[in-house]
Amino acid sequence: MSEEYIYKQVRSIVFGMLNPRQIKKMSAVKVVTPELYDKEGYPVDGGLMDLKMGVIDPGLRCKTCGSKLKECPGHFGYIELARPVIHINFVSLIFNLLKSTCRDCGRILLPQAKAEKLKERLDAAGKDVGPEARRKLIKSMMTSLKTTNKCPHCKARQQKITIEKPSTFFENDKRLTAIETRARLERLSDDDCELFGINAKTMRPEWAVLTILPIPPLTMRPSITLESGERSEDDLTHKLGDIVRINQRLFENINAGAPEIIIEDLWDLLKYHVTTYFNNEVAQLPPARHRSGQPLKTLTERIKSKEGRIRYNLAGKRTNFSARTVISPDPMLRLNEVGVPFVMATKLTVPERVTSWNMDYLKKFVTTGPKKYPGANYIIRPDGRKKKITDETKEQLLEELQPGFIVERHLMDGDIAIYNRQPSLHRMSMMCHRVRVLPGRTFRMNPSVCNPYNADFDGDEMNLHIPQTEEARAEAEVIMDVHMQLISPGYGLSVMGCIHDSISGNFLLTKELSFSRKDAVKILLSAGVDDFSKLPNKEMINGKEIFSVLIPDDFSYSGHSNLCKKKVEGCEDPAHVIIEKGKLRQGVIDGANLGKGSGWMLRDLHQKYGEEFAADFISKVSKLGINVLLNHGFSAAISDTDLPEVAKQKIKQVIDEAHILVADLIKSYEEETLETFPGKTRKETLELKILETLNKARNKSISIVTEYSTKRDTDTIIMAKSGARGSLLQLAQIAATVGQQALRGRRVDIGFTGRTLPYFQKNDLMPKARGFISDGYKAGMSPSEFFFQAMTGRDSLMDTALRTPKSGYLYRRLSNAMQDLKVDYDNTVRDASNKIIQFNYGEDGVDVSKSVGGKIDVRKIIRAALEVM
Amino acid sequence: MAEKKQHILVPAHKKLSEKEKEELLKKYNITLKDLPKILAKDPALAELDVKEGDVVKILRKSRTAGESSYYRGVVNG
Numbered sequence: 001m002s003e004e005y006i007y008k009q010v011r012s013i014v015f016g017m018l019n020p021r022q023i024k025k026m027s028a029v030k031v032v033t034p035e036l037y038d039k040e041g042y043p044v045d046g047g048l049m050d051l052k053m054g055v056i057d058p059g060l061r062c063k064t065c066g067s068k069l070k071e072c073p074g075h076f077g078y079i080e081l082a083r084p085v086i087h088i089n090f091v092s093l094i095f096n097l098l099k100s101t102c103r104d105c106g107r108i109l110l111p112q113a114k115a116e117k118l119k120e121r122l123d124a125a126g127k128d129v130g131p132e133a134r135r136k137l138i139k140s141m142m143t144s145l146k147t148t149n150k151c152p153h154c155k156a157r158q159q160k161i162t163i164e165k166p167s168t169f170f171e172n173d174k175r176l177t178a179i180e181t182r183a184r185l186e187r188l189s190d191d192d193c194e195l196f197g198i199n200a201k202t203m204r205p206e207w208a209v210l211t212i213l214p215i216p217p218l219t220m221r222p223s224i225t226l227e228s229g230e231r232s233e234d235d236l237t238h239k240l241g242d243i244v245r246i247n248q249r250l251f252e253n254i255n256a257g258a259p260e261i262i263i264e265d266l267w268d269l270l271k272y273h274v275t276t277y278f279n280n281e282v283a284q285l286p287p288a289r290h291r292s293g294q295p296l297k298t299l300t301e302r303i304k305s306k307e308g309r310i311r312y313n314l315a316g317k318r319t320n321f322s323a324r325t326v327i328s329p330d331p332m333l334r335l336n337e338v339g340v341p342f343v344m345a346t347k348l349t350v351p352e353r354v355t356s357w358n359m360d361y362l363k364k365f366v367t368t369g370p371k372k373y374p375g376a377n378y379i380i381r382p383d384g385r386k387k388k389i390t391d392e393t394k395e396q397l398l399e400e401l402q403p404g405f406i407v408e409r410h411l412m413d414g415d416i417a418i419y420n421r422q423p424s425l426h427r428m429s430m431m432c433h434r435v436r437v438l439p440g441r442t443f444r445m446n447p448s449v450c451n452p453y454n455a456d457f458d459g460d461e462m463n464l465h466i467p468q469t470e471e472a473r474a475e476a477e478v479i480m481d482v483h484m485q486l487i488s489p490g491y492g493l494s495v496m497g498c499i500h501d502s503i504s505g506n507f508l509l510t511k512e513l514s515f516s517r518k519d520a521v522k523i524l525l526s527a528g529v530d531d532f533s534k535l536p537n538k539e540m541i542n543g544k545e546i547f548s549v550l551i552p553d554d555f556s557y558s559g560h561s562n563l564c565k566k567k568v569e570g571c572e573d574p575a576h577v578i579i580e581k582g583k584l585r586q587g588v589i590d591g592a593n594l595g596k597g598s599g600w601m602l603r604d605l606h607q608k609y610g611e612e613f614a615a616d617f618i619s620k621v622s623k624l625g626i627n628v629l630l631n632h633g634f635s636a637a638i639s640d641t642d643l644p645e646v647a648k649q650k651i652k653q654v655i656d657e658a659h660i661l662v663a664d665l666i667k668s669y670e671e672e673t674l675e676t677f678p679g680k681t682r683k684e685t686l687e688l689k690i691l692e693t694l695n696k697a698r699n700k701s702i703s704i705v706t707e708y709s710t711k712r713d714t715d716t717i718i719m720a721k722s723g724a725r726g727s728l729l730q731l732a733q734i735a736a737t738v739g740q741q742a743l744r745g746r747r748v749d750i751g752f753t754g755r756t757l758p759y760f761q762k763n764d765l766m767p768k769a770r771g772f773i774s775d776g777y778k779a780g781m782s783p784s785e786f787f788f789q790a791m792t793g794r795d796s797l798m799d800t801a802l803r804t805p806k807s808g809y810l811y812r813r814l815s816n817a818m819q820d821l822k823v824d825y826d827n828t829v830r831d832a833s834n835k836i837i838q839f840n841y842g843e844d845g846v847d848v849s850k851s852v853g854g855k856i857d858v859r860k861i862i863r864a865a866l867e868v869m
Numbered sequence: 870m871a872e873k874k875q876h877i878l879v880p881a882h883k884k885l886s887e888k889e890k891e892e893l894l895k896k897y898n899i900t901l902k903d904l905p906k907i908l909a910k911d912p913a914l915a916e917l918d919v920k921e922g923d924v925v926k927i928l929r930k931s932r933t934a935g936e937s938s939y940y941r942g943v944v945n946g
Binding site for chain 2: 826828833834835836837838839840842843844845846854
């Protein structure tokens, strides 16, 4: 079967309204009865489920076009409305037209000369600036016509027209029926329509008042058969049934000559049904409901909002060859690997085209079949037919297989996959990984790539996509690979680095440890090093020498560590890191140099030796740190936070002193001797002074804790000092005092009248009555302290819960507004229509991820060039 | 009348000559419509004699580049 392609170019699109004649012409049937099925269960002729409107049951043929299910697109029907009804979506247009045209002659309320001038201006605006300017002009014209009360053409006096929402018009408090409304719109001339921005050829204004209602094809509102054999109709069919029923009653009443009141009531009811058929969320109308009480989903709701056709079905794509499961860590994986559960690997497939060279290789997969691994699930024949491989078909398919066929083989080690965690906030949220098929049921990943994904292992799930074409794989590999994403485009430093134990390990290693040569080799080997020529040949090897094995021989670097006292140029602290010609001469390697997004060491290595090396370095260093800890031992205990009696006394003294100071402040406030700060009230001054005093006390107790606990250098302290996890502040909160709890930037001051808890005296301003927790977590808090702590805890919890959706929406707006901006070849930032947004990307044209701190270090380049010479 | 001093945060606006304008449009291969817009009645242009169709050059202080130039086409609101 040869397909013939017809190429056509769309030059223009015209939007218009359906007119009654068109509706009749495109219809296959006139619907006259609200009944759907007869006693035998067959669709009634002239009913809403008339078979002429399309097929929705398999096996049947369409009565109009004769095609089968899925071939027949469906056909419209129509109903003749007994009385016209205003289309709800055109109410504002009709209202504007009524107000700005003559009630007698139907001309625009503008003198001939002015009208002609307006036409010229509209044409000019439309041509020069665009349709928006035209619309703006028309709008301002309409508002100016509001006050005209005499027709310039026929001199008829104009009446005041008002609207009662949603769709009833009044002229001087006399109701305008839809018939009258339609008659007035009919009087408008085609030329005048143009002045209102209406092209009368495609959209006569009277068509906005419906006399005939098109019935959408059955394919658009299929009924579903429930398991019980009962039929359940679509919401639209229900709504249309209402319309037809009321319409018939209206007809009958009119023909029988019923009183005007009854007819008008029915007419209003018909209007309600037609309106809710178009839009069930009109502000002034109660939504039409199912018997169960849930609102019907009619035409507008099908299209609108997040669950509507556009955002859900058109903009929201679903995909095959993807998988999702819980994630867990595996430091033995490379940075750009992902561990895929075995069961997934037998379901996810990669298509491989059969050639004469890989025939035998692919035949092996087919022979293995879909159940064993590594096998294949499907073969695709050159004509596009897909065949499932089963035990029965296997033999035949094997014989059939020849060049040109495609085998969908199971996922194997080294295959390319795209790995993702939502919310995908930046480009590092989707990176290309290599597959490693592993036992178990979770995705495994190197803990160092957690940071760009913002993942942790408390139950997070992630997605995996398998690219299906050669082009997609190539793009993923070349631009999305983890290695290519090492340097953040936001701040120009490595987004991946060592975390937790790896940092503690390297900190200990480079600070104080030394190992026997045998142990050193063991540690390095498990870190993935197999070349020990850099390891000095002596009995005991110190940590700095072990670390140096990982550094290339021609690498030199100098940078601060967390231990550096003052972080300035020319720092002489012994902890300052100095690497000379691949040897760690001095300093401690800690979070400041290995951590994510910090330090220039990883950045420099990346720049000098490439992304491949940098990624390798990160994974080797992490493993080195972990293995050092495995050898040396590392465990945090609650006794790490024990303080000697002296320290406890000192802290108690500091806090007691603070209390006394605060009491003095309060006394001087009450005696009105407290000096007020400029621009503050006396009360505010007191609060500020109290906060300052308490903060000072807390800082003092932190330094006491630090002073005494660093004497012992326990593992908890090491974690805090190396930047692996936790801080000295948190340590002080456990060991000594939790400190002041703040609500909305103030001391706790809400709760009851004049006091935070009934336990306290009214207007007690002392620290303990206003949320100061003088105990530490370990010693335990008093009930009131616990309560204060819970207050701030709840507050911050609420804050996060409320902030997340807010920032999510902010981000959605931002990304939608900027999604098609691009940097052009001439460094300008332009939008989709090539309009310039920025004349030089970032005003300096520098790619942050390819520069040094947003600048290009010319001196460094020259130095490097000279070195080469 | 004494010259009104612009606020310190308002960057310097300068009207481009017809020739400079042509050069600019040619450099970026664009028409006037593709430039960012500025209203003729914008307070920053109060001291410039500009009309629709002119282009103003704005010299802005930039955190990344020190000083950067920006161009906006004058339009009537």
